[in-house]
Amino acid sequence: MDASVSGNIEVAGDIDYFAFPAQEGSIYLTITIETTAGSLSDSFLHLYDGGGAELDSNDDGGVGAASKIEWIAPSAGTYYAAVRDLSNNRTGTYQLLVTETVIVDDHGNDIASATSASVNTPYASNIEVGGDVDYFAFPAVANNGYVMETTLTSLSDSFLEFYDAGGTLLLSNDAGGVGNASKITWVAPSTATYYAKVRGFTGSHSGTYSFSVTETVDDHGNDIASATLISVNTTISAAIDVIGDIDYFAFPAQEGSIYLTITIETTLGTLSDSFLHLYNGSGTQLAANDAGGPGNASKIDWIAPSAGTYYAAVRGFSSSQLGTYDVLVTETVVVDDHGNDIASATSASVNTPYASNIEVGGDVDYFAFPAVANNGYVMETTLTTLSDSFLEFYDAGGTLLLSNDAGGVGNASKITWVAPSTATYYAKVRGFAGSHSGTYSFSVTETVDDHGNSVASATPISVGVAISAGVDVVSDIDYFSFPATSGVSYTLETTLVSLADSFLELYNGGGTLLAGNDASGVGNASKITWVAPSTATYYAAVRGFSSSQLGTYSLLVSAP
Structure with missing residues (x-):
């Protein structure tokens, strides 16, 4: 339908309505309002549906001060164009044209x-008019990476949105591609259509x-279930292929040896920074590392607590970092010199x-x-290469009684203690930090x-006879x-020798x-003068003023 009609704004405030039919799915309203000398100098155009709701409006979208609307009908029906003077205080003639394309x-x-x-x-595509949208459906396979992107020709700026089958918006992007083109990089969590x-x-963009x-x-x-099984002492080449990608590797370990020495090496132009996780079969993280290897490569040294299959997961340090890398699991058999719990503690003689x-970070040594x-005991470490x-x-029973970091020489540890009862006790030594060895x-x-x-052991x-003590x-x-x-x-009194108080x-x-x-008493010595209330045995108790004074x-x- 192409139709032209002459109109006239006869008086100030006049508005002219025109009805026209439209069918769904085509461009239907191209309205051009042209003025001639001596007639309407500036028009304004409205577009309404049959319920009177305004769908669009325009002042100077046409030639000069003329108005123009381009629009796609959302459904078949009758629509209405209304023409008036921009300021509602002028009169004049105009021509209205409704063109259907x-x-x-x-x-x-x-x-x-x-x-x-x-x-x-x-897929060559076209945003035919402003407001048009194009939907594309594609099948995705779990754990594979996908890059969705536009390449612009006459469209000057695109916007890309990404949905699951239920219509939930997953991602969106404006200008992540070349220029104003759009780009989304994504790893499929499951096999489905997106x-x-x-x-x-x-x-207005088309x-x-x-x-x-x-x-x-x-x-x-990308998970434990789909991890790649690798052999120890064998280098595996891999790549972080898309944003959000993570690579899982499964390897066997036996209890009591150092099994995981993972070195991730990067080369210029590939993965610039890696991050490494270590998990057990239940998915519990056991260790993690960013840059423990050369440069920004990652490395974990670890002792397997029990025999089984363990999992290394590698990703870029940031989710946007992509590139290639190598992963190596090196097994070095080391017999732990001292047990890692009370049950396997080394039986130690006093003096x-x-x-x-501490063979690797995370190792602990128990001594029984x-x-x-009533005897006193001093437990202490003397550091050599352990820092x-x-x-x-x-x-x-495993109850923690005392602990100490640097009570000894330098960063060495020291605990002084009086046994409350005759029994076996346990000392546990570790590096101060999990990385110390x-x-x-x-x-x-x-x-x-x-x-x-x-009193019982006094x-x-x-x-009248002085007694020496300490x-x-x-x-x-x-x-x-x-x-x-x-x-x-x-009179009961002390005489201090090396005891300060x-x-x-x-x-x-x-x-x-x-x-x-x-x-x-004299200086910091103590003195009590007392009259016995009855004939009996009494008890004097001497200690340092503070518990640490010896x-x-x-x-x-x-x-x-």
């Missing part, structure tokens, strides 16, 4: 009518372009050093030793307590028993505290 849309406008596209095949939608960047979907068959699976080795109640140790101390020496030094640590002393280890306390007569005044307490036979003193002293109990 029948154009078959080259590609469907929704998922249901999408063009079935083959991968690796370009949909690409191409349109002009704005509703023109020709080419659309293609390029498929890259994934060289290695004996043990040459030891017998302890005697920093961490020491933990457990009872037989190297050699060291471990020892447990026993100090026999010179005096008991309780050392008997005579009134606070031997952290938290050590020395108990002494002496006889006292009712009504007699007694003492604290003195007095107890009865039931363990009730009767008196206590810090520094009433050293020698003497104690004297005197009476007038």
